[in-house]
Amino acid sequence: MNADPIALAEAHWVDHGWGEAAPGMRLVTTITRVQQLLHQSIDELLRPDLTFARYEILMLLVFSKRGALPMSVIGSRLQVHAASVTSAVDRLERDGYVTRERGEGDRRQVLARITSAGRRRALAATEILNQEVFEDVGLPAAAAGRLTTSLDRMREHRGETLDA
Amino acid sequence: MNADPIALAEAHWVDHGWGEAAPGMRLVTTITRVQQLLHQSIDELLRPDLTFARYEILMLLVFSKRGALPMSVIGSRLQVHAASVTSAVDRLERDGYVTRERGEGDRRQVLARITSAGRRRALAATEILNQEVFEDVGLPAAAAGRLTTSLDRMREHRGETLDA
DNA sequence: TGCAGATACTTAGACGTCAAAGTATCTGCA
DNA sequence: TGCAGATACTTTGACGTCTAAGTATCTGCA
CATH class of the missing domain: 1.10.287 (Helix Hairpins)
Structure with a gap:
């Protein structure tokens, strides 16, 4: 059956x-x-204080050179609309994980800057996710690699540019 | 790069x-x-009148023997919470694609029954989705099959029972 | 120089998802 | 027989996503 x-x-x-x-x-x-x-x-x-969407933003900021990125860059990296970034950053700011700054050159820009609490929270979250999810996705490494490759092909097919 | x-x-x-x-x-x-x-x-x-979530419900009803299913069955087939089913069926009902009935034996149950307009809309939507999405996912058939198999393994790993 | 159009972000509203709490009905057991 | 607990659904509220519309700022060109 x-x-x-x-x-x-x-x-x-x-x-x-x-x-x-x-x-x-x-x-x-x-x-x-x-x-x-x-x-x-x-x-x-x-x-209760993070979601995957907010975690992704935090990690983007952790990896950024200055610990800060314009809202628009966050949106284009994660492929979500500006409005989604606004609402996620609102909540990250509410919880003290991020602060907002006006752009230096271009005053229209808003930069999200990660705080030290944000960094600590992001690293703690990474440890948990690595252990509970990422280190064992339920597939042998080789199969997981092939899966990722096929999915990347689908991303390209639907219009994303991966620039190998 | x-x-x-x-x-x-x-x-x-x-x-x-x-x-x-x-x-x-x-x-x-x-x-x-x-x-x-x-x-x-x-x-x-x-x-503007359907979403993928509502389309999935409509197709479940199209394939059901009596054209109707209890809310709880819809939720378990699609693996979403009862509250999500309630809100999707609300909108399907608003647009005349579905009607609600009380269960015969068990009066706690609510059956969603597809209307003829709902059937027509579901089939028209299927034609479009088949043509624009499903017939060409961006992968050769064999690769798509392997992908599905690997993803099924991930479903099982995360607790879904597939009953081969 | 100044204004029209572009750009960056926010706001408002619709929808899907979940968790938690509420209501109605059923079931099992004392 | 009757009531406690289970079950089926709805309601409410938080959050993420999108579209559309609004505000502030910048840019290019007449």
């Missing part, structure tokens, strides 16, 4: 004469489901 | 002595990004 709803959907696709699209439908749905599962685990590990 | 922020993050991971977790971090982040891209494309194709 196959009780997996996604595999069942694929079979229905074939039955309806959509065989050409069936594997793609299954792949897309499966990606969605895996992302859901990862997102839930990660957010639970980061609660 | 490598301008991909995800590949850069992986390099930073290695530099910080987190080499063991680096490939996993990259994989998880890449899955997130691909899902973001797919989600955006799909929701744009379904606008």
Whole structure:
């Protein structure tokens, strides 16, 4: 018996004469489901003061040379809209992990600067995520590498530039 | 030059002595990004009256024998919380794609039943998604199949039962 | 020099997701 | 028989995402 709803959907696709699209439908749905599962685990590990979105911003700032980046750069690195960055930085600021500054040259810019509390929190979060999620994704290293490569191809196919 | 922020993050991971977790971090982040891209494309194709979440519910109902399912079954098939089902069905009902009924035997249950308008809309949406997304995911069929298999392994690793 | 258009960010509102709490109904056991 | 606890759904509220619209600042060109 196959009780997996996604595999069942694929079979229905074939039955309806959509065989050409069936594997793609299954792949897309499966990606969605895996992302859901990862997102839930990660957010639970980061609660209550961080989420994956805010963690990603913090790590971007940790890796930046000056510990600060314009909002627009954060948005383009993470591929999310400016409004999402605004709201995430609002909350990081509320919790004292980040401060806002006006741009020196261009006064329209807003820089998010990580605080020392932000750095400490980001490193503690990394330790947990490395141990609980990243070090064992459920696949042998080689398979994980091939998976990443295939997914990168999909990113390119949907318009992202990876610049090898 | 490598301008991909995800590949850069992986390099930073290695530099910080987190080499063991680096490939996993990259994989998880890449899955997130691909899902973001797919989600955006799909929701744009379904606008303004559907989203991927609502489309998935509609297709579940299309494939159901009686054209109706309890809210709880919808939630467990799609692996989302009851509250998410409630809000999606609210909107499907608002647009006339679904009606609500009380369960016959168990009066606590609520069944969502697809309407004929809902069926028509679901099939039209499928045609568009098949053509614009599912039939060409950017990978050869064999690679797509391997990808799905690996992702299924990740689903199992994170606690989903696939019952081969 | 000055203004039109572009750019950087924020605000407002819709939607999806989750957690927690509330309501109605069912079930099992004393 | 009746009540305590379980179950099915809804409601409320926090958060992330997007689009659209608003504000401040900059830039280019007449």
